Every structure is written in C-alpha cells, then in structure tokens.
Amino acid sequence: AQKVTQAQTEISVVEKEDVTLDCVYETRDTTYYLFWYKQPPSGELVFLIRRNSFDEQNEISGRYSWNFQKSTSSFNFTITASQVVDSAVYFCALSGGYNFNKFYFGSGTKLNVKP
Amino acid sequence: GAVVSQHPSWVICKSGTSVKIECRSLDFQATTMFWYRQFPKQSLMLMATSNEGSKATYEQGVEKDKFLINHASLTLSTLTVTSAHPEDSSFYICSLEGKGYEQYFGPGTRLTVT
Numbered sequence: 001a002q003k004v005t006q007a008q009t010e011i012s013v014v015e016k017e018d019v020t021l022d023c024v025y026e027t028r029d030t031t032y033y034l035f036w037y038k039q040p041p042s043g044e045l046v047f048l049i050r051r052n053s054f055d056e057q058n059e060i061s062g063r064y065s066w067n068f069q070k071s072t073s074s075f076n077f078t079i080t081a082s083q084v085v086d087s088a089v090y091f092c093a094l095s096g097g098y099n100f101n102k103f104y105f106g107s108g109t110k111l112n113v114k115p
Numbered sequence: 116g117a118v119v120s121q122h123p124s125w126v127i128c129k130s131g132t133s134v135k136i137e138c139r140s141l142d143f144q145a146t147t148m149f150w151y152r153q154f155p156k157q158s159l160m161l162m163a164t165s166n167e168g169s170k171a172t173y174e175q176g177v178e179k180d181k182f183l184i185n186h187a188s189l190t191l192s193t194l195t196v197t198s199a200h201p202e203d204s205s206f207y208i209c210s211l212e213g214k215g216y217e218q219y220f221g222p223g224t225r226l227t228v229t
Contacts, residue, residue, distance in 0.1 A: 033216050043206060045159075045220035047213075091158065100216045101147065105158045 002027050004094050006106035013082050014114050021077045021109045023092030029053075032096025034068065034075045039108070040088040051075060053096070082113045117143040117211055121221035128199055128228055135195045136224045138209030144189040145211035149218065150182075153206040165192040165209075199228040 003026040013019045025034065036048040049059065051068050059066045063080045079086055092106040118141040128134050138148055148165040163184055164172040171184035181203075183195040196203055204227050210218040 035217060037220075042222070043208075043225075044222040045208070045210075047217050047219060050215055050217045095216060101149065101164060101212060102161060103149075103159075103218060105160075107158045 002029075002094055002096065002104040004092050004104050004106035006090075006092055006109050008109045009107070010110040010112065012112040012114065015084060016081050018078060018080050019082050019111065019113075021079075021090050021092075021111065023075045023077065023106060025073050025075065025092070025094045027073075027094060027096050029096035032094060033100060035093040035095070035103070036066065036075075036077050037091045037093065038088045039091060045091070048077075079111075082111075084113050084115055087111055087113045117141075117145075117213060117219040119209065119211060119219050119221040121207075121209060121224050123224060124222060125225040126227070128226070130200055130228055131198055133195055133197045134199055134226060135193055136207055136209075136226075138192045138194070138221055140190045140211050143211060143213075143219075145192075146189060147212055148186060148192040149210045149212075150184060150192075150194050151208045151210065153208060153223075155206075159208065162194075167192075196226065199226070201228045204228045 005024045032053045034051045038046045056068050065078045067076045089108045089110045091108045093103045095103050120139045122137045146167045150162045151159040153159045162177045165184045165186040167186045173179045186192040206223050206225050208223040210220040
C-alpha cells in the first residue's frame with residue numbers, strides 16, 4: 001500500500017530561521033516518484049520538485065533543499081532563511097507502481113513564517 | 116510547467132441543483148487530466164482520471180453518476196456535480212500530467228452548496 005505521512009501538522013518560525021518539513025513514505029514498489037507541492041492561501045498548488053526512486057542525490061534550489069533517504073523512507077524539505085512569502089501548506093506526494101498518475105498525498109504541513 | 120485554468124473559481128448553488136466545473140489546459144495538450152477534492156484543512160483526494168475521448172476512471176468510493184466527467188478535447192475536461200448536497204461542498208482541483216509524471220494543478224473551484 002502507498003502511504004505518505006507528514007507528522008508535522010503546523011510549524012511556526014520567525015523570518016530568517018531555517019525550517020525542515022518531514023515526509024515519510026511507504027511503498028512496496030521499487031520504482032516510484034516523490035513530489036513536494038506548495039499550496040499558498042490562494043489555493044493553487046505549485047509544483048516544487050520531483051524525485052525518482054533511483055536518484056538519491058540531494059537537491060538544492062535557491063533557499064530550498066531536499067534530502068531523500070531510501071534507508072529511512074524519507075524525503076525531507078528544508079527552507080533556509082525562511083521568508084514570510086514561504087507561509088503556505090506544503091504537501092509531500094508519492095506515485096508509483098503500475099500507475100504513476102495516481103498521487104498519494106500526505107496530510108500537509110502548514111508553515112507560518114512570522115516577520 | 117503547464118498552465119491550467121479552472122472556471123468558475125467559486126460557486127454557490129442550492130441543494131438539488133447541478134454545477135459544472137471546467138478545467139482547461141492553456142498551453143499543453145492533455146490526453147489525461149485528474150480531478151481531486153480537498154476538504155478544509157485536509158489533503159487532496161483523487162476522485163477520477165479523465166481520459167480524452169473515453170470514459171473517466173473513478174476511484175473507489177466516488178459515485179460516477181454523481182460526479183460526471185467529460186473530457187471532450189485535449190484541452191478541456193469538465194466535472195459536473197449532479198444533484199448537489201451540502202456534503203458536496205468542497206474545493207475541487209483539476210490537474211494534468213507533465214512530461215516527467217509531475218502534475219500541474221489548476222487554481223481550484225470552491226463549491227458551496229446551501
């Protein structure tokens with residue numbers, strides 16, 4: 001069964017602090033994809049990153065970085081020097097098996113960045 | 116990434132009426148689109164996969180006669196909520212698949228049934 005767990009329901013930080021959002025997944029598939037999406041208050045989901053199961057290299061994009069560890073089934077997301085505009089709900093998602101179209105979303109982590 | 120639009124962005128309807136939501140791909144020909152619903156402060160749940168020119172594939176527990184999906188062209192999929200009831204009030208979001216299995220989401224439609 002596919003499952004994504006985001007244990008942190010809500011996180012509050014002060015601007016310029018670093019923050020890590022946790023994502024733990026479960027799957028029996030050997031080939032799968034992991035994603036992070038941002039949902040600001042406007043509601044529209046913004047694609048941030050896709051990772052396939054064979055690529056464990058960490059990735060950095062500006063203030064964003066992702067740590068993928070198959071050994072712990074985790075795909076954590078770190079925002080460095082957070083900004084107020086980072087305030088949003090962040091979703092981790094998994095797709096795999098025979099149907100890469102079907103996404104399993106975590107419950108989301110609401111990030112509040114205070115000035 | 117692909118640009119996806121939805122119309123309307125919000126709608127209020129009376130119980131028992133039907134509501135149609137449009138999802139358009141503005142710069143991408145999408146043979147497959149997806150429909151999700153999201154309850155307040157909850158995650159997204161896939162409702163159905165919309166296939167151009169054929170019947171939609173519904174997820175378990177989703178009533179296909181209540182949520183009618185039509186994917187008549189490569190750029191348009193519609194979701195009609197028939198005989199809407201207050202429990203159908205939700206945020207409905209469509210998406211289409213990019214080249215690398217990522218999905219690009221529309222801005223969503225907030226449906227309120229009174």
